[in-house]
Amino acid sequence: MDVDRLLPTPEAADLIALTREIADKELSPRVDEHEAAETYPEGLFATLGEAGLLGLAYPEEFGGGGQPYEVYLQVLEELAARWAAVAVATSVHTLACHPLHSFGTSEQKERWLPAMLEGELVGGYSLSEPQAGSDAAALSCKAERTERGDAYRITGNKAWITHGGKAGFYALFARTAPGGHGITCFLAPGAADGLTFGKPERKMGLQAVPTTSAHWDGALIDADRRIGAEGQGLQIAFSALDCGRLGIAACATGLAQAALDAAVAYANERTTFGRRIVDHQGLGFLLADMAAAVDSARATYLDAARRRDLGRPFSRQASVAKLTATDAAMKVTTDAVQVLGGYGYTRDFPVERYMREAKIMQIFEGTNQIQRLVISRSLAR
Known part of the structure; x- marks a missing residue:
C-alpha cells in the first residue's frame, strides 16, 4: 500500500513516484532471490545512481539532487519497503559522501564528488x-x-x-x-x-x-x-552521526511498513470461523497497534529531518527517531510473523526475513542503548 505522504513540493511528489516505479521494477522482483542466495545485485546501484537516487541530499552543482533531507529520507523509506539491504547501503553511501562534501577542499570536491553523487563510485x-x-x-x-x-x-x-x-x-x-x-x-x-x-x-x-x-x-x-x-x-565522524541515524530510522520505517502491508494483506484474505481474520477484534487491534507504531516512527524521523532542513539543532530528535523507528520495526515485524501464524515462520512469506532484518536496525549507527544515553544527557543539560 502506497504511503499517503505530505511532501513539500510537486517535484518531491514526482521524485517519490519515480522511486516507487524504480523500486517496483528493479528491487521487488530481485530481492527474494538475492537474499536467499546471498548474492550481490550487480549493476543495481549503478541503476539507482543513473536515476539520481544516490546523491539526493547533496547540491546540484556537484551532481546531487539538491533535495531537503525530509524528501531524501522518504525516498530511502520507499527503497527499504522493497529491499532493506539496498536501502541501508544507500544510506551508508550518503554517509560516506559527507566527509568530502562538508570538510573537503574545493579541489577535492571537484575531483571526486560528482562521481560519488552520480553513483559511479559507491x-x-x-x-x-x-x-x-x-x-x-x-x-x-x-x-x-x-x-x-x-x-x-x-x-x-x-x-x-x-x-x-x-x-x-x-x-x-x-x-x-x-x-x-x-x-x-x-x-x-x-x-x-x-x-x-x-x-x-x-x-x-x-x-x-x-x-x-x-x-x-x-x-x-x-x-x-x-x-x-x-x-x-x-569531529568529521561525529558530525555525520545524526544524519546517519536518520537514514537508519527511515530504513527501519520502510521495513516496518512492508511488514504491516504483508500482515494486512494476509489478514484480509485468510478466513477462520467464517470470517476474515482481520474482522476478529483481537487481530484487528494488533494490526492497529502495528499501524500506530509505523506512523509514529515516520513522524519522529520527519520531525528531526525538518529541523535539520531549517538549520535547527536536531541531535536529540535524531536519537529519538532512531530509537523509536528501530524499536518499532522490531515489534512490527515480530507481530507480522504472529499474524501469519505458522506461515509467518516459513520462508514462503517475506515476514520472517523482515523480522531478521529488523534486529540489526537496533544495533548499527549507534546501538539503541547509545541513543538512550544521548537523549538522557540532553535532558540532564
Whole structure:
C-alpha cells in the first residue's frame, strides 16, 4: 500500500513516484532471490545512481539532487519497503559522501564528488574496528606519513564495513597521533596494494550486500586524499552521526511498513470461523497497534529531518527517531510473523526475513542503548 505522504513540493511528489516505479521494477522482483542466495545485485546501484537516487541530499552543482533531507529520507523509506539491504547501503553511501562534501577542499570536491553523487563510485564507511565499536576514540588503525610526506601508510584492521570489497571508495578513519584528538579522515580508494577484505560476515539478514572486515598492511594513500586536518577525524565522524541515524530510522520505517502491508494483506484474505481474520477484534487491534507504531516512527524521523532542513539543532530528535523507528520495526515485524501464524515462520512469506532484518536496525549507527544515553544527557543539560 502506497504511503499517503505530505511532501513539500510537486517535484518531491514526482521524485517519490519515480522511486516507487524504480523500486517496483528493479528491487521487488530481485530481492527474494538475492537474499536467499546471498548474492550481490550487480549493476543495481549503478541503476539507482543513473536515476539520481544516490546523491539526493547533496547540491546540484556537484551532481546531487539538491533535495531537503525530509524528501531524501522518504525516498530511502520507499527503497527499504522493497529491499532493506539496498536501502541501508544507500544510506551508508550518503554517509560516506559527507566527509568530502562538508570538510573537503574545493579541489577535492571537484575531483571526486560528482562521481560519488552520480553513483559511479559507491561508498563504504570505515570507522569501526574489532575492539572499537561505540567507542570511536579507541581506534588503533594507524596512518603514518611517509618520509617524503606525499602519502600515508595505513596499518591495522577495520570491521563491519557495509559494501566491504565492493565499494569504489571508503571514508576511512585512522590514527595519526596518540589520544582522542589523533584520528584523521581519508578518502580511501576501493582497491590498493596492501588492502584486503575478510569473508563477508554470516549475518541474520541484509545478506545481499556484504559486510566485511578490512586489513590494511602498509597500504599507501596519497596525502591529497586526506580530508580535513590531521586530528580532525572524530569531529568529521561525529558530525555525520545524526544524519546517519536518520537514514537508519527511515530504513527501519520502510521495513516496518512492508511488514504491516504483508500482515494486512494476509489478514484480509485468510478466513477462520467464517470470517476474515482481520474482522476478529483481537487481530484487528494488533494490526492497529502495528499501524500506530509505523506512523509514529515516520513522524519522529520527519520531525528531526525538518529541523535539520531549517538549520535547527536536531541531535536529540535524531536519537529519538532512531530509537523509536528501530524499536518499532522490531515489534512490527515480530507481530507480522504472529499474524501469519505458522506461515509467518516459513520462508514462503517475506515476514520472517523482515523480522531478521529488523534486529540489526537496533544495533548499527549507534546501538539503541547509545541513543538512550544521548537523549538522557540532553535532558540532564
